[in-house]
Amino acid sequence: MARRIVTLLARTGLLFLLSVVLVFGFWEHRNFYQIGFTNLLLLGGLVTFLVILGFRLALSGDMPRRRPKGELTFTLDEGDRLLRGGAEIAVRPADRVPTPVVGQWLWAKYDTGRAFGRLLVVDGTRRILADVTDEEARKAGYASAAELREAGRARWKWTPRDLVAVLRLRIEGAKP
Amino acid sequence: MIVYSLAVGAGIVVEAWLLALVVLRGRRPWLVATFGALALTLIVNGAAFIGTSEGFLDPAWESAVLWTLVLANPLTAILVLSLIHGETVPRRRPVVFVLLALAPLVVLLTPSADWAVQHAYDANLLGAFLTVCLGIPLAEAAYQRMTSSLFAVDAFWLAFGVVALIIGGPIYALEFQDLGILQSAGSNVAAPVALALFALVLFRHDPFPGTRPSRTPSGAAPHLFDPGRTVVFEETRPKYSLHAAALAAKEGVRVLVLSRAGPDLATADPAPPSVPLIPTRHGAPRVLGTLAEFFARAPGGLAVLPDLDDVALMSGWPSTEEAVLRLRGVCRDTGSRLIVASSRLTAPEKESLHSHRLDWWTLPDPAEEMEAVLAQSFGPGARELLAAFARARGLRREDLTLNHAEPFLQFLERALSELGQSAADAPARQGLRAQTSAAAEALRAFATRTPEDLARGDWPSRHASEADRGILVTAAEYWKGKEMQELFSAASDLGDRESVFEQARHVFVEQLGEAGEGVLRSELSKLGKRPEELRRADVAHLADRAAVDLTAMADVVDVPQEKLRIQRQVESIRRRLEAIAGDES
Numbered sequence: 001m002a003r004r005i006v007t008l009l010a011r012t013g014l015l016f017l018l019s020v021v022l023v024f025g026f027w028e029h030r031n032f033y034q035i036g037f038t039n040l041l042l043l044g045g046l047v048t049f050l051v052i053l054g055f056r057l058a059l060s061g062d063m064p065r066r067r068p069k070g071e072l073t074f075t076l077d078e079g080d081r082l083l084r085g086g087a088e089i090a091v092r093p094a095d096r097v098p099t100p101v102v103g104q105w106l107w108a109k110y111d112t113g114r115a116f117g118r119l120l121v122v123d124g125t126r127r128i129l130a131d132v133t134d135e136e137a138r139k140a141g142y143a144s145a146a147e148l149r150e151a152g153r154a155r156w157k158w159t160p161r162d163l164v165a166v167l168r169l170r171i172e173g174a175k176p
Numbered sequence: 177m178i179v180y181s182l183a184v185g186a187g188i189v190v191e192a193w194l195l196a197l198v199v200l201r202g203r204r205p206w207l208v209a210t211f212g213a214l215a216l217t218l219i220v221n222g223a224a225f226i227g228t229s230e231g232f233l234d235p236a237w238e239s240a241v242l243w244t245l246v247l248a249n250p251l252t253a254i255l256v257l258s259l260i261h262g263e264t265v266p267r268r269r270p271v272v273f274v275l276l277a278l279a280p281l282v283v284l285l286t287p288s289a290d291w292a293v294q295h296a297y298d299a300n301l302l303g304a305f306l307t308v309c310l311g312i313p314l315a316e317a318a319y320q321r322m323t324s325s326l327f328a329v330d331a332f333w334l335a336f337g338v339v340a341l342i343i344g345g346p347i348y349a350l351e352f353q354d355l356g357i358l359q360s361a362g363s364n365v366a367a368p369v370a371l372a373l374f375a376l377v378l379f380r381h382d383p384f385p386g387t388r389p390s391r392t393p394s395g396a397a398p399h400l401f402d403p404g405r406t407v408v409f410e411e412t413r414p415k416y417s418l419h420a421a422a423l424a425a426k427e428g429v430r431v432l433v434l435s436r437a438g439p440d441l442a443t444a445d446p447a448p449p450s451v452p453l454i455p456t457r458h459g460a461p462r463v464l465g466t467l468a469e470f471f472a473r474a475p476g477g478l479a480v481l482p483d484l485d486d487v488a489l490m491s492g493w494p495s496t497e498e499a500v501l502r503l504r505g506v507c508r509d510t511g512s513r514l515i516v517a518s519s520r521l522t523a524p525e526k527e528s529l530h531s532h533r534l535d536w537w538t539l540p541d542p543a544e545e546m547e548a549v550l551a552q553s554f555g556p557g558a559r560e561l562l563a564a565f566a567r568a569r570g571l572r573r574e575d576l577t578l579n580h581a582e583p584f585l586q587f588l589e590r591a592l593s594e595l596g597q598s599a600a601d602a603p604a605r606q607g608l609r610a611q612t613s614a615a616a617e618a619l620r621a622f623a624t625r626t627p628e629d630l631a632r633g634d635w636p637s638r639h640a641s642e643a644d645r646g647i648l649v650t651a652a653e654y655w656k657g658k659e660m661q662e663l664f665s666a667a668s669d670l671g672d673r674e675s676v677f678e679q680a681r682h683v684f685v686e687q688l689g690e691a692g693e694g695v696l697r698s699e700l701s702k703l704g705k706r707p708e709e710l711r712r713a714d715v716a717h718l719a720d721r722a723a724v725d726l727t728a729m730a731d732v733v734d735v736p737q738e739k740l741r742i743q744r745q746v747e748s749i750r751r752r753l754e755a756i757a758g759d760e761s
Contacts, residue, residue: 095524101457102489103456125485125489126485126486126520128412128520131413131574163520
């Protein structure tokens with residue numbers, strides 16, 4: 001709680017400081033800004049808005065690219081394996097829309113809908129299911145490619161000729 | 177004034193650092209050259225400005241400030257357009273080079289009173305010229321931002337850079353002049369910011385590292401399609417695209433294969449230069465950069481992109497599709513050729529790509545066609561023969577490519593020899609030999625057929641209807657009796673009888689080249705076995721040992737893409753050895 005108050009105070013203080021700098025800038029450049037009241041209101045307002053927006057973004061410590069877009073769902077077993085570090089790969093249908101791409105952050109969710117962490121897609125490749133190797137299956141938390149195919153058949157009605165996306169993931173902490 | 181000069185001086189240091197970084201790390205000579213020209217101009221401009229402002233240099237150097245200012249603007253336009261259009265900018269946007277040619281003329285035509293840098297952006301011919309020079313890249317970046325998914329983000333940074341140049345140059349000069357603080361005209365305090373943003377975009381489009389063919393013209397390629405074309409190979413697995421690359425390389429064409437890993441290329445002789453795709457979210461722009469640079473380096477060459485699906489997984493389909501379409505333009509401009517494999521693309525992606533009227537060749541699976549060719553001689557037993565060969569090599573049926581046609585014929589020849597030793601009926605044996613020769617001839621003829629020829633749909637599998645096969649088998653049985661069946665059995669048993677060492681040797685050599693045999697012998701000595709002592713039951717241990725040792729070797733490799741390639745080879749060796757070990761593993 002105390003830490004949250006300190007963070008809030010620090011951010012508010014920095015925003016106030018920024019406001020002071022902006023006002024100082026307008027005062028300092030008063031001669032240059034003789035472009036008419038309406039123009040100044042619109043242009044100055046736009047610039048001030050962008051500066052404050054950028055500053056808020058920087059203060060949040062969470063750049064837009066790191067915000068999860070989309071989600072990947074896991075069974076309880078799969079999710080736990082991922083959290084414990086027992087799996088680093090997820091094999092999913094390739095025609096999933098929207099398809100996650102390398103570098104994308106996703107919410108990791110259980111089938112029940114509860115998010116349990118954030119995932120970064122580190123690498124990805126597409127395979128015909130029959131081409132998925134034992135090594136990849138083991139990294140996905142299965143004993144063999146045959147076991148993975150069996151699990152996929154039960155869950156997504158996969159056949160060996162189906163296309164799958166083999167995604168290498170990195171999990172970052174549980175969702176607060 | 178000294179504070180401003182210090183700011184410009186600090187900017188020069190940053191610019192010099194960026195210049196060194198781009199020159200040392202950039203892999204696209206055209207972009208490195210244009211970036212270098214702009215960076216050098218801005219460095220000279222900054223140095224001349226500081227020198228004249230602080231009195232280090234003679235006032236005559238003020239003309240250097242003006243000239244570099246005038247030169248920097250068209251160079252900015254050329255660099256920004258080059259970052260968007262790559263090496264094809266002279267063809268795509270030639271007007272931008274006219275600006276460069278106009279620069280001295282415009283300065284000469286400007287009234288002498290306006291020669292001073294203070295009046296550079298006034299309402300005169302020079303001011304108009306400089307404004308147009310910055311307006312063109314800004315407009316182009318804004319257009320790309322709105323229309324391109326591939327360049328949307330980069331166009332934003334390019335526009336940001338140009339706007340920074342406008343604010344840090346003419347607008348600040350005007351403001352400082354109005355405020356009467358200092359005279360900054362001619363300098364640009366935002367130049368390092370703009371250069372940093374341009375460098376960022378340049379590196380996002382930088383080619384993937386790897387071996388590249390020399391800058392020599394490509395040889396004639398009678399088996400390849402016409403230059404300037406982009407062809408999509410529609411096949412389940414990218415076999416024909418890689419085969420075409422190997423064939424073209426053999427004919428002296430400059431070839432570049434851009435793929436995640438090319439294990440099949442290990443069997444090609446000579447193996448065409450291959451650049452590995454490194455997983456990055458900038459996959460599509462880097463593919464575009466890699467191949468555009470290759471086409472500029474080797475016009476008339478052939479580039480093969482067998483893993484378009486992986487690019488789609490890196491950057492999303494819209495960017496990937498746009499990269500292919502832009503490459504089609506580059507191909508046309510440079511008279512080069514591009515093969516894109518549509519393997520593993522989803523149905524909507526294929527449909528979307530197909531709508532752009534690219535040349536689309538639907539190709540068969542070589543394994544199925546090889547079986548159909550053999551079926552003309554051996555009937556339904558052809559499947560058995562291929563399966564026996566694949567089993568002996570530790571391959572899956574779907575792994576068979578045209579590269580396996582010759583090894584298969586050798587295998588068939590050995591099976592026939594084995595049969596010859598036991599079969600008593602000489603005329604029947606003679607007939608079977610003639611039949612095998614006919615099959616070999618047909619298979620070799622099929623292996624030489626070009627993808628263009630096959631794309632017309634004249635496939636052996638389409639000719640061999642079930643009815644024909646029935647008649648064929650009946651005829652064969654009529655004059656060869658049960659010899660045919662004996663051949664299938666001989667082939668089936670050959671894998672079991674063939675020395676296990678020989679089978680393992682095939683696997684190691686196919687994956688690791690000639691050095692593979694040495695690796696195998698070394699692994700065997702660690703197991704305390706001699707080649708002739710190797711049994712099927714030992715192959716499982718061999719697979720484990722080889723996997724551990726070769727993985728350890730991969731771990732010491734620092735280059736990530738090479739590490740990945742070795743890991744894939746290790747996995748393939750392990751999988752194939754386990755297949756050879758069979759039930760005894």
